[in-house]
Amino acid sequence: MKAVDRIREASELRPKIGLVLGSGLGNFAESIEDPVTIPYKDLEGFVSSSVQGHKGEFILGKLNGVEILAMNGRIHYYEGHSIDQVVYPMKVMADLGIEKVIITNAAGGVNKDFQPGDLMLITDHINFTGVNPLMGKNDDNLGPRFLDMTHAYPKDLQDLAREAAKEEGISLQEGVYMWFTGPSYETAAEVRLARTVGGDAVGMSTVPEVLVAHHRGVEVLGISLITNHATGVSDQVLSHQEVVEVSKKAEGNFKKLVTRIIERLGHAY
DSSP, rough: HHHHHHHHOOSSSSSSSEEOOOTTTTTGGOOOOOEEEEEEGGGGTTOOOOOOTTOOEEEEEETTEEEEEEEEEEOOGGGTTOHHHHHHHHHHHHHHTEEEEEEEEEEEOSTTTTTTTTEEEEEEEEEOSOOOOSSSOOHHHHHHHHTOOOOOSSSSHHHHHHHHHHHTOOHHHHHEEEOOSSSSSHHHHHHHHHHTTTTTTEEEHHHHHHHHHTTTTOOEEEEEEEEEEEEBOOOOOOOHHHHHHHHHHHHHHHHHHHHHHHHHHTTTT
């Protein structure tokens, strides 16, 4: 895979910890020490993101001494790309030797106890799209044909996140993330459906990446930033600008939590 070779040539670092930065969370990248930045457009097989708040680049560097590989922005299915293009960056991360990945996103709060600015630990997900990146021919050398999803979000990583939040004095919500394709926001009826079937937050990403990572043996920790009440929970008209603005206000807690999590994960390497 030429993209893997290109990234390895760019830096001597060989991180085991990956980070996917979702909508409005790109400023976290400024915390990375001695960064080596590689735009997606310079990597064979990649497409660039067209969404505000998603720069579309890999960053190799360190966070408080821990080597990491960050995806600063992701590709979304709603942009019109194939599902294979959407998950290609995650496949590259796995091929680069990433063993644990923190996947973040901005999401709408379905759970009425959630408020904009809350951070939610993803304990499970619901794929409501009918799209699965594992469809098609399976390479048994990479992962099983029929993937068990019992431990898609390993309990030990969830516990680590809870402990990190407690240490930082951050209130951490928990819940189920439900994937809709977008780009339209969910209707009030769809939000009621999500709540009825057990969803706590809705969004337009993450699940494809989780499926590919889990298939390839990469352990996943998922965190959603609740940027707004989903349709029907309040009468406010939704906009992407609101998502970005709330993300900026919450980035302090997000940065503290993710940094502490990475420090804890780094102790294992």
